[in-house]
Amino acid sequence: MTQHNFSIEFFPPKTPEGTEKLRATRAKLAELRPKYFSVTFGAGGSTQQGTLDTVLEIMREGHEAAPHLSCVGSSRATLRNILTEYKSHGIRKLVALRGDLPSGFGAVDLSSGEFRYANELVEFIRAETGDWFHIEVGAYPEMHPQARSPQEDVQNFARKVQAGADAAITQYFYNADAYFNFVDEAQKLNVNVPIVPGIMPITNYTQLMRFSDMCGTEIPRWIRLKLASYGDDAESIRAFGLDVVTQLCEQLLEGGAPGLHFYTLNQAGATMAIWQRLVD
Numbered sequence: 095m096t097q098h099n100f101s102i103e104f105f106p107p108k109t110p111e112g113t114e115k116l117r118a119t120r121a122k123l124a125e126l127r128p129k130y131f132s133v134t135f136g137a138g139g140s141t142q143q144g145t146l147d148t149v150l151e152i153m154r155e156g157h158e159a160a161p162h163l164s165c166v167g168s169s170r171a172t173l174r175n176i177l178t179e180y181k182s183h184g185i186r187k188l189v190a191l192r193g194d195l196p197s198g199f200g201a202v203d204l205s206s207g208e209f210r211y212a213n214e215l216v217e218f219i220r221a222e223t224g225d226w227f228h229i230e231v232g233a234y235p236e237m238h239p240q241a242r243s244p245q246e247d248v249q250n251f252a253r254k255v256q257a258g259a260d261a262a263i264t265q266y267f268y269n270a271d272a273y274f275n276f277v278d279e280a281q282k283l284n285v286n287v288p289i290v291p292g293i294m295p296i297t298n299y300t301q302l303m304r305f306s307d308m309c310g311t312e313i314p315r316w317i318r319l320k321l322a323s324y325g326d327d328a329e330s331i332r333a334f335g336l337d338v339v340t341q342l343c344e345q346l347l348e349g350g351a352p353g354l355h356f357y358t359l360n361q362a363g364a365t366m367a368i369w370q371r372l373v374d
């Protein structure tokens with residue numbers, strides 16, 4: 095694998111200690127020479143400044159950086175200002191998402207804002223800024239949890255590409271077949287942009303179960319049972335997780351996946367260990 099097909103995701107730190115820790119994490123992961131780093135964005139604009147600050151710091155260090163941009167709860171005017179600001183800083187790549195409102199926002203009707211779905215955001219970015227940005231969008235091999243059916247979900251994915259997305263990053267998953275099937279279904283709809291698998295290293299059982307419940311990722315039974323059987327034995331969880339996720343990455347790359355996008359949760363260790371095994 096080369097730097098051309100490998101990317102790394104962070105979230106914007108909320109404290110000075112978090113910022114310091116992310117600098118150290120980044121210094122380690124930069125040695126792997128990823129193609130770019132991406133930085134998440136809280137829906138409703140909650141982390142907008144944190145996202146921009148982190149992106150600018152990464153760019154100052156000489157790396158390509160892509161802010162995520164979500165549209166739910168935002169107005170056209172707000173997003174126009176953000177796009178103008180990103181352009182003024184020479185940012186050329188975005189990860190465009192609908193987003194999910196934080197739980198503190200209460201029950202919000204997603205249909206009431208100025209943007210309902212990510213395809214509308216992609217359309218807006220293209221209308222406002224032409225070809226300035228390379229646009230990545232999200233894809234869901236195991237189906238987005240709010241979709242009515244897998245078929246409708248892949249059609250909705252195709253809308254984002256038709257609106258002007260250049261490539262996609264998937265939600266994380268542990269069933270390679272779900273990814274290959276999704277790519278086949280997208281190709282049947284004439285969607286031929288690169289669909290890069292999102293990879294979540296396994297380091298903590300409780301956290302993994304919580305995230306996966308929220309985003310609709312299936313933890314295969316055999317993986318779940320083994321992780322549960324290790325109890326508090328963090329070392330065994332890490333070792334098993336490393337084996338499982340490295341094998342998943344190998345299977346994906348051998349099957350033709352165009353790259354890998356690592357969800358690091360601002361930790362370097364697991365991604366570096368997987369990467370090392372892949373290049374050995």
Ligand SMILES: Cc1cc2nc3c(=O)[nH]c(=O)nc-3n(C[C@H](O)[C@H](O)[C@H](O)COP(=O)(O)OP(=O)(O)OC[C@H]3O[C@@H](n4cnc5c(N)ncnc54)[C@H](O)[C@@H]3O)c2cc1C
Pocket residue numbers: 133134135136137162163164189190191192193194210211212213231232233238239240241242246247248250251253254263264265292
């Ligand atoms: C790579 C990646 C990065 C992410 N980063 C962030 C982040 O930084 N910040 C954040 O808040 N969230 C982030 N998320 C989470 C994401 O915001 C949620 O998964 C969200 O629920 C859906 O976003 P989307 O852009 O995929 O939505 P959409 O593509 O809009 O899809 C959302 C749902 O609506 C349906 N749908 C889509 N278009 C239509 C349509 N035209 N008509 C009817 N139904 C439709 C879809 O089938 C799906 O069920 C990320 C997800 C991924 C995969």
